[in-house]
Amino acid sequence: MxxxxxxxxxxxxxxxxxxxxxxxxxxxxxxxxxxxxxxxxxxxxxxxxxxxxxxxxxxxxxxxxxxxxxxxxxxxxxxxxxxxxxxxxxxxxxxxxxxxxxxxxxxxxxxxxxxxxxxxxxxxxxxxxxxxxxxxxxxxxxxxxxxxxxxxxxxxxxxxxxxxxxxxxxxxxxxxxxxxxxxxxxxxxxxxxxxxxxxxxxxxxxxxxxxxxxxxxxxxxxxxxxxxxxxxxxxxxxxxxxxxxxxxxxxxxxxxxxxxxxxxxxxxxxxxxxxxxxxxxxxxxxxxxxxxxxxxxxxxxxxxxxxxxxxxxxxxxxxxxxxxxxxxxxxxxxxVWPEAVAPFKVGLVNLRAGDGACDSACAELYGQLRAKGVEVLLDDRQESAGAKFAEMDLIGLPWQLIVGPRGLAQGKVEIKERRTGAREELSREAAFARLAG
Amino acid sequence: MxxxxxxxxxxxxxxxxxxxxxxxxxxxxxxxxxxxxxxxxxxxxxxxxxxxxxxxxxxxxxxxxxxxxxxxxxxxxxxxxxxxxxxxxxxxxxxxxxxxxxxxxxxxxxxxxxxxxxxxxxxxxxxxxxxxxxxxxxxxxxxxxxxxxxxxxxxxxxxxxxxxxxxxxxxxxxxxxxxxxxxxxxxxxxxxxxxxxxxxxxxxxxxxxxxxxxxxxxxxxxxxxxxxxxxxxxxxxxxxxxxxxxxxxxxxxxxxxxxxxxxxxxxxxxxxxxxxxxxxxxxxxxxxxxxxxxxxxxxxxxxxxxxxxxxxxxxxxxxxxxxxxxxxxxxxxxxVWPEAVAPFKVGLVNLRAGDGACDSACAELYGQLRAKGVEVLLDDRQESAGAKFAEMDLIGLPWQLIVGPRGLAQGKVEIKERRTGAREELSREAAFARLAG
Known part of the structure; x- marks a missing residue:
């Protein structure tokens, strides 16, 4: 969605x-x-x-x-x-x-x-x-x-x-x-x-x-x-x-x-x-x-x-x-939703909606995850990063997948686990593998 | 069931x-x-x-x-x-x-x-x-x-x-x-x-x-x-x-x-x-x-x-x-249920419940079909064949899979399509393949 x-x-x-x-x-x-x-x-x-x-x-x-x-x-x-x-x-x-x-x-x-x-x-x-x-x-x-x-x-x-x-x-x-x-x-x-x-x-x-x-x-x-x-x-x-x-x-x-x-x-x-x-x-x-x-x-x-x-x-x-x-x-x-009852498993945050690279990386991850049966909420709005993070924390999806221009330039995205707050930078492929598993 | x-x-x-x-x-x-x-x-x-x-x-x-x-x-x-x-x-x-x-x-x-x-x-x-x-x-x-x-x-x-x-x-x-x-x-x-x-x-x-x-x-x-x-x-x-x-x-x-x-x-x-x-x-x-x-x-x-x-x-x-x-x-x-809304896809009729060969053939087919995600109603009651057929026709499941001692002796079971009434004798494997497909 x-x-x-x-x-x-x-x-x-x-x-x-x-x-x-x-x-x-x-x-x-x-x-x-x-x-x-x-x-x-x-x-x-x-x-x-x-x-x-x-x-x-x-x-x-x-x-x-x-x-x-x-x-x-x-x-x-x-x-x-x-x-x-x-x-x-x-x-x-x-x-x-x-x-x-x-x-x-x-x-x-x-x-x-x-x-x-x-x-x-x-x-x-x-x-x-x-x-x-x-x-x-x-x-x-x-x-x-x-x-x-x-x-x-x-x-x-x-x-x-x-x-x-x-x-x-x-x-x-x-x-x-x-x-x-x-x-x-x-x-x-x-x-x-x-x-x-x-x-x-x-x-x-x-x-x-x-x-x-x-x-x-x-x-x-x-x-x-x-x-x-x-x-x-x-x-x-x-x-x-x-x-x-x-x-x-x-x-x-x-x-x-x-x-x-x-x-x-x-x-x-x-x-x-x-x-x-x-x-x-x-x-x-x-x-x-x-x-x-x-x-x-x-x-x-x-x-x-x-x-x-x-x-x-x-x-x-x-x-x-x-x-x-x-x-x-x-x-x-x-x-902080337990995964078994979470409304979506993943919140995919596009940090710069409107930026070509961010948009296409997000669209691709969104499609790939959904094809694997993973429920994803893609925040594609033109809002501040702070507002997006705050909303994702509020609605409590188990995983946040964060895509921004700086990370992308190095081929990286970020995963945040809502429960622990633990963040990790990793490649798109590794992030996909982690969340689709 | x-x-x-x-x-x-x-x-x-x-x-x-x-x-x-x-x-x-x-x-x-x-x-x-x-x-x-x-x-x-x-x-x-x-x-x-x-x-x-x-x-x-x-x-x-x-x-x-x-x-x-x-x-x-x-x-x-x-x-x-x-x-x-x-x-x-x-x-x-x-x-x-x-x-x-x-x-x-x-x-x-x-x-x-x-x-x-x-x-x-x-x-x-x-x-x-x-x-x-x-x-x-x-x-x-x-x-x-x-x-x-x-x-x-x-x-x-x-x-x-x-x-x-x-x-x-x-x-x-x-x-x-x-x-x-x-x-x-x-x-x-x-x-x-x-x-x-x-x-x-x-x-x-x-x-x-x-x-x-x-x-x-x-x-x-x-x-x-x-x-x-x-x-x-x-x-x-x-x-x-x-x-x-x-x-x-x-x-x-x-x-x-x-x-x-x-x-x-x-x-x-x-x-x-x-x-x-x-x-x-x-x-x-x-x-x-x-x-x-x-x-x-x-x-x-x-x-x-x-x-x-x-x-x-x-x-x-x-x-x-x-x-x-x-x-x-x-x-x-x-x-006569269309398959898309049928309560079960298959009615599995055990013509002689209590007979060892019939019971085990039915149990096996039942398990195999369910393992493939096929919804099956297994009539395992001690009732007359006529009563079982009449009920299966009444409740209208798209397929009837009929297992009886005579057929089994020749390695055969029967499939009946509810809509057309067409019946066919075939091997257990062929019947399974037909219904699991």
Whole structure:
């Protein structure tokens, strides 16, 4: 993409309304624009990030054996009356009446709807297990939406639902999602720690939230420092195998959010305890027959007896992650995108747009990199070098490739790694090889 | 994907509520499930088709130089008051009050919103031209939703908006979309005819709807038979060149919908006139300053004077296309997917699941094809051959690869092309080479 033709309305000043760094940087980098309180449009740069996050989530869901569906945003109230949640849900549910005065709502979540879909065709234990997810916009009418996309009203979420014949099956599904979540966040360059969470009236230990570490995170967390050394991507996962050992390894060491942490009871020696800040980006939850019973979603077992299916739900805040990743990865100059979710891999800076040699070197590198499948933003504008560097740092592309007349005269270009700030002069061919690799 | 693990709730009987063939077949093939009137969930098979359609649309929008954004589904009423459409729009607009009693609406279209986004940063003629599109769910509260996804209430649409400094620029943008639409529909295996449409109070000739030919189509159309011979994909397009000759070529021959066709005035000789049925799947429209003026979206020209920008909008019914393609491509046995939008390319039928030789031949072919990037649905269930063939024909995958014990004993498998019904026995290697190519 050529910067001169790109819609990238960056801001020089910090917007007054933004209280946290990700909100400030997303507005300044021209990623989003507020439509109304807690509701945002995703501009070209922001949408690229959102799509890349979505794709990592999708790939890891599919790898774990979940099937993608897409439920609508608008649901009928009757469905929520079946579970008893229509009256209970409170003011966060956006309630709507259509032209025929039928009661509808903008889905804040989809347990009822997926259960209705499944019950319509599932008859026998042979139709299980199944996991189905969708990546769809939800609405929660927060009293005070704030923090940009971190706590919006209209937000994009991946929610997966598992259907099993018994508790043992449900635990297998739960473990698949547990492992899949570790991999999902690790692929995005995030350090995610699973923490035991409330399982409510269901009880048991099958509820975990995933907190990613970020110095500006919203909540205080405590964990055994060994957890920070675990690497979720160090080996391949076979989702058909028993994953309990992996789950046990990650849930063995101590980890607790502020509200659960009791220094008096913490088993970790002081030197081994990490105190940090975190952001919740995922939650997995086993809820048994909580919805299948009232919605009458049952299958016959091998003995022919009907029994309600065992369910769990597994959420990832996709739009929230765009903000959370910035909270975890930025510096004073702007965003520092992990390569897996960066909107472009390379920012190609033409230091003297209009100069024949610079223009043709840039056009050539741009074409060559794109031919290799590398996403490039070429800053071809007639702006000062300072303005271009500042913008590149702000939008946080992993690599800057800088082409100027002085370097070119010696056959050289410069590469800057955004994360470290390290700069290197090298030949065009060497630069191309490095970035195309 | 293994059929035994796939969520594919096909129906043997025709659902009573479905009046048109695409609706019947989408329900029978387990592609969609109704949530409430005019609102559907997309099940795994249906979502695969929807995503493929979406991707073809996206690629052709990007190729024409449009940038993808994503505007939210819920919009503030104030924005529509600026254009005067909030009161005018009528009962099709789904109006909502949030918990603070603020008036909101579920967007039926996005002219106001994109104009607001553009005006916030555009200052000078140098910030133009721009085209920005999104692929987002819309809501129109139809009195009587029907025909499945062909006329739903919640529907997926691609809408693009162009911003230019003057009429000449707007015409260039319009022509880009004209050509891009021809290519988009042709890539999906559809014969699309552009037809002059009402341009309303704006006047002029810059409004076209695109009708695809389908024997069960909703409207009657008339056109010069030469139009059916044109091939939109026969040559590459350079969107930087003048596209007027291409537009002229396609708009030269006579084409009219029923309401515009006047036999007395039709210039085409009777033998050259095609009378057919069509389905509208796209509409492109130049509307000048209709929104930019009231919303005060202006830029300064080279002479420094402020002028409202010239705009156009360009829509494609993405979810509607899933139905429209079926209307255009089916037979008595079921759907016949064009390869470009098929949910899987190959249906691999194991005629005797449980038989060692059949199972291992299928597993091997399945693995080999997937390794080549070919999407395969492997029917590995213990069902009768008849049931498997009927389902494969119903769901309409372009190729069936049939593996049975008798053929295998002679080193043979069978390939069936869904569209023609042509069958061929050949070696496993030859079948693999054919389908992986």
């Amino acid at each position: 050529r910067r001169s033709q790109y819609f990238l309305p960056t801001l020089k000043e910090n917007p007054a309304e933004a209280q946290i760094v990700s909100h400030r940087l997303m507005l300044r980098a021209g990623m989003i624009r507020q439509s109304s309180a807690g509701i945002y449009s995703w501009l070209p740069l922001g949408l690229r990030v959102l799509k890349r996050i979505e794709q990592v989530v999708r790939e890891e869901q599919n790898a774990a054996g979940a099937m993608e569906v897409l439920m609508p945003t608008i649901q009928p109230a009757e469905l929520w009356r079946e579970s008893g949640r229509y009256e209970d849900y409170g003011a966060e549910m956006l309630r709507i009446r259509d032209r025929h005065e039928r009661e509808m709502l903008y889905g804040p979540t989809n347990e009822e709807q997926i259960t209705e879909i499944f019950r319509a065709s599932a008859r026998s234990y042979r139709d299980l297990p199944r996991m189905m997810y969708h990546i769809q916009w939800k609405f929660r009418d927060e009293v005070r939406p704030r923090f940009g996309v971190m706590r919006g009203r209209e937000f994009l979420m991946k929610d997966n639902y598992s259907f099993d014949v018994d508790y043992a099956g449900a635990k297998r599904s739960y473990n698949k999602m547990f492992v899949s979540y570790l991999r999902t966040f690790a692929r995005m360059g995030l350090k995610a720690i699973p923490m035991a969470a409330d399982s409510g009236p269901i009880g048991g230990d099958m509820s975990h939230e995933f907190q990613i570490l970020a110095s500006t995170g919203e909540s205080r967390i405590y964990c055994d420092k060994r957890l920070l050394e675990f690497d979720a991507l160090s080996s391949e996962v076979d989702y058909d195998e028993d994953l309990q050992p992996v789950v046990d390894r990650w849930t063995g060491p101590y980890a607790a959010t502020d509200d659960k942490h009791d220094p008096a009871k913490c088993p970790v020696a002081k030197g081994d305890l990490i105190e940090a800040r975190g952001i919740e980006v995922g939650h997995i939850f086993y809820f048994g027959t909580k919805y299948s019973k009232p919605l009458n979603c049952a299958v016959s077992g091998p003995n022919g007896e009907l029994a309600p299916v065992e369910m769990g739900s597994y959420g990832i805040g996709v739009s929230r992650l765009a903000g959370a990743i910035i909270e975890a990865s930025h510096d004073d100059a702007g965003i | 293994r059929r035994s693990q796939y969520f594919l709730p096909t129906l043997k009987e025709n659902p009573a509520e479905a009046q048109i063939v695409s609706h019947r077949l989408m329900l029978r093939a387990g592609m969609i499930r109704q949530s409430s009137a005019g609102i559907y969930s997309w099940l795994p098979l249906g979502l695969r088709v929807l995503k493929r359609i979406e991707q073809v649309v996206r690629e052709e929008q990007n190729a024409a130089g449009a940038m993808e954004v994503l505007m939210p589904t819920i919009q503030p009423a104030e924005l529509w008051r600026e254009s005067g459409r909030y009161e005018d729009y009528g009962a099709e607009m789904l109006r909502i009050r949030d918990r603070h009693e603020r008036e909101m609406l579920y967007g039926p279209t996005n002219e106001e919103q994109i104009t607001e986004i553009f005006r916030a940063s555009a200052r000078s003629y140098r910030d133009l031209p721009r085209m920005m599109y999104h692929i987002q769910w819309k809501f129109r509260d139809e009195v009587r939703p029907r025909f499945g996804v062909m006329r739903g209430r919640e529907f997926l649409m691609k809408d693009n908006y162009s911003f230019d400094v003057d009429y000449a620029g707007a015409k260039r943008s319009y022509n880009k979309m004209f050509v891009s639409y021809l290519r988009t529909f042709a890539r999906m295996g559809l014969k699309a005819i552009p037809m002059a449409a009402d341009s309303g109070p704006i006047g002029g000739d810059m409004s076209h709807e695109f009708q695809i030919l389908a024997s069960t189509g909703e409207s009657r159309i008339y056109c010069d038979k030469r139009l059916l011979e044109f091939d939109a994909l026969s040559s590459e397009v350079d969107y930087d060149e003048d596209l007027q000759p291409v537009v002229d070529r396609w708009t030269g021959p006579y084409a009219a919908t029923d309401d515009k066709h006047d036999p007395a005035k039709c210039p085409v000789a009777k033998g050259d006139l095609i009378e057919a049925r069509g389905i509208e799947v796209g509409h492109i429209f130049y509307f000048g300053t209709k929104y930019s003026k009231p919303l005060n979206c202006a830029v300064s020209g080279p002479n420094g004077e402020l002028a409202p920008v010239e705009m156009g909008s360009y829509g494609i019914g993405v979810s509607r296309l899933a139905g429209a393609i079926i209307e255009a491509s089916h037979d008595d046995a079921g759907i």
